Amino acid sequence: GNVDSLSNRIANVRTWSYVSNKVNWVENQDYWIKRTKLLEDKLSDRLHEELTKSFIDKRANILARRLKQDMTFNTEITEDENVIIDKQFIGKLKGLKLELDLNVGTLDTDIKSLKKAARLSIGPELNKRIKQIIDTGLLEIKNDFKIYWRKFPIAKLLPGKDYLDPELSLIIDDIVEVLEQKKLQEYLEKWINRKISFVLKSLIDLRSLKESNSSIRALAYQLYENNGVLKREKVSDYLKKLGQDERKILRNMGVKFGRYHVFLFKLLKPESVSLRILLWKNYHQKFYNLKPPTFGLNFLENKDFKNKNFMLLCGFENFDKYFVRIDILERLFVQIINSNEGKKTEIKLIPEMLNLLGCSKDNFLKLIQKMNYKTSEKNNEFYFKYVPVKQKVKKSINNVQKPDNPFNVLKNISFK
Structure with missing residues (x-):
């Protein structure tokens, strides 16, 4: 009834x-x-x-x-973004999107009335907000790949032709006219491109490098394709062809030639790492569960980091279950060289090395062994020396004795 x-x-x-x-x-x-x-x-x-x-x-x-009756609506938008039309609550305004107050009892005729009333009343407010966005540029991009204004998302990143050239999809109400949407789209594309060009400038410069020397171009291309970090062993052929003049050109662009890596050192800053990871995930549309190590850590002991490429993108090199920031790794190598003034075969472990990495003595010794150093202890002091891979292999081969070796036979004979 x-x-x-x-x-x-x-x-x-x-x-x-x-x-x-x-x-x-x-x-x-x-x-x-x-x-x-x-x-x-x-x-x-x-x-x-x-x-x-x-x-x-x-x-x-x-x-x-x-x-x-073509009457003018009295529209009010409260501080908490409630939209009131003629003293009736019709929904909430979230960024550039109007969420109508639709529930299970709402009729189709009601929806049409709400939308039409909203178009007449909220349209000017949304246009005003678009102008504020363009005039102020107070935006931020978060880990959910969305661009935010006033704590509300107004656009979402999508994969583009290159991971440094993402595309954008507006999160905007269809109340807004096409011309206004286009204006906002163009502005946001310029905004994200400016942000990438500023934060990742050294990487962008590699892409636009105009150099006649083919070896410089080849190494620059490899660095760009690998997000600004290369293992030195993988580009040794390129490095052999580079003289000091050529290296100087790349150094002026922010390239550092280390013992273990060739990398853009400016890309290891927290903001640069965060943006590169965000763009990398957006381009590949996967690896969402991977998180970078806490900024400020130089050394990690973790078996759970399975994706070594991701960790390298974060600026960490892997040695079995240990990870070390690549710039810290180079500084450690400099410390090792400086502490070996007399060109001794053995290098003494000093506190400065532990402080640099921020790890325990036990972990340092285990790490250095993974880096092809042999450790020893003398008078409660620890020492280590580098053992080339070839030498280690040769030594291990020489130590292997065949069971039918004549000296083994003589060794086992008992003379009474």
């Missing part, structure tokens, strides 16, 4: 509920108490639905009538 009919029925049921709760007024009292309670609950729920529908119908009728 309608609201009046349901209200009357609820009143009658409550009378019966009163009677059933009186002692000795009815037989089988417990049964009637449960029965009247269940009936009252059902009627109350139905009344709530009818009241909601009645309110929605009223809201729709008011909006529809005013739209037909």
Whole structure:
């Protein structure tokens, strides 16, 4: 029934509920108490639905009538982004997107009225916001690949032709005219390109390098393709062809030639690492669960970092279960050279080395062994010396003795 009919029925049921709760007024009292309670609950729920529908119908009728009469709507946007049209709450404005107050009881006619009223009332406000975005540029990009304004997303990154050239998709209401959307799209594309060009300048410069020397171009291309970090052993052929003059050109562009890596040292700053990882994940559309190490750490002991390429992108080199920041690795190598003034074969472990990495003595010794150094202890002091890979292999081969070796046979003979 309608609201009046349901209200009357609820009143009658409550009378019966009163009677059933009186002692000795009815037989089988417990049964009637449960029965009247269940009936009252059902009627109350139905009344709530009818009241909601009645309110929605009223809201729709008011909006529809005013739209037909081309009347001006009194629109208010509260501090918490609630949109009030003619004293009726119609939804929330989140950034450049209007979320209408649609619930299970909303009618199609109501939706149409809401949208039309919103277009007339909220359209100018959204255009105003677009102008504010363009004029101020107060934007930020977060790890969910979205560009935010006032804590609300207004665009999302999509893969482009290159991981440094992402595309953009606006998060904007269709209330906004196409011309305004295009204006915002162009501005955001310029904004993200400027940000990439500024934060990752040394990497962008490699892409636009114009150099006649083919070896310089080849190494620059390899660095660009590998996100600014290369293992030295993989580009040894390129390095052999570079003289000091050629290296100087690349050094002036921020390239550092280390013992283990060739890399752009400016890309190891926290902001640069974060942006590169974000763009890398966006381009590949995977690896979302991979997180960079906490900024400020130089040494990590972790078996769980399975993706070595990702860790290299973060600026960490892998030695079995240990990871060391590549610039710290180069500084460690300089310390080792400086501490070996007399060109001794063995180098003494000093506290400065532990402080540089931020690791324990035990972990340092295990790490240095993974880097092809042999460790030893003398008078409670620890020493290490470099053992080339070829030498280690040769030594291990020489130590392998065949069971039929004649000297082994002589060794096992017992003379009495």
